[in-house]
Amino acid sequence: MRPTFDFTPLFRSTVGFDRLLNTLENANRLEAVDAWPPYDIVKAGEDTYRVTLAVAGFAPEELTLDHEPNLLVVSGQKAGEETAPYLHRGIAHRDFRRRFELADHVKVTGANLADGLLTIDLVREIPEAMKPRRIEIGRAQPQSLPTTETRQIESDQQAA
Incomplete structure (x- = not known):
């Protein structure tokens, strides 16, 4: 528990x-956690990620990728059910819907299906306004004090 x-x-x-x-x-x-289809999440670089799902038996037109804000939804729906009499059916052909919560500014850059593996590439693109930036510190010119003329007071009167 x-x-x-x-x-x-x-x-x-x-x-x-x-x-x-x-x-x-x-x-x-x-x-209840549905463990199908199995998947891997790999950190491919500093800001790049790759999600790989094992979707054997699905064609590209039977898979759907939906990228919403902070959410990636991968779903698969088989086009038609085969009517062949199976003696054993070990390859799952059931519909699925897998959700991945994405961090802020993570975007899908591409998806490929090869050898039964759906690979989805993701990248975190931080907007320029949110990136740290260095502030240059300038040198201030010393401020001179205002000059005042000194006056001497002259007296025309003489002491007695």
Whole structure:
């Protein structure tokens, strides 16, 4: 049995982390996990990822990729059911729908189907405005104090 965590105190004391906390809360819920089709997730580079699904028996036109904000949905639907009398059917041809939660700014760059493996390439593209930038520090010119003319007070009167 998995322990359940209460994220309520974090909701009360944080601002802007609601999406992250909702994701943690959803991952914590016990759900029936369908392990088909099997898949791998590989970090191919600093900001690139690859998801590979084993979809043997599916043609490209029977697979659908939907990229929504922060979500990738891969689904497969067989076109027609074969009516051949099988003695043993070990290759699964059932419909499926697999969801992948994506981080902010992760985009799908391509998908290929070869040898029964569907490969989906992803890249994280951080907008230029959100990237860290270096601020140049300039040298300030020393400010000179305003010059004042010094006056000498002259007196025409003589002391007695």
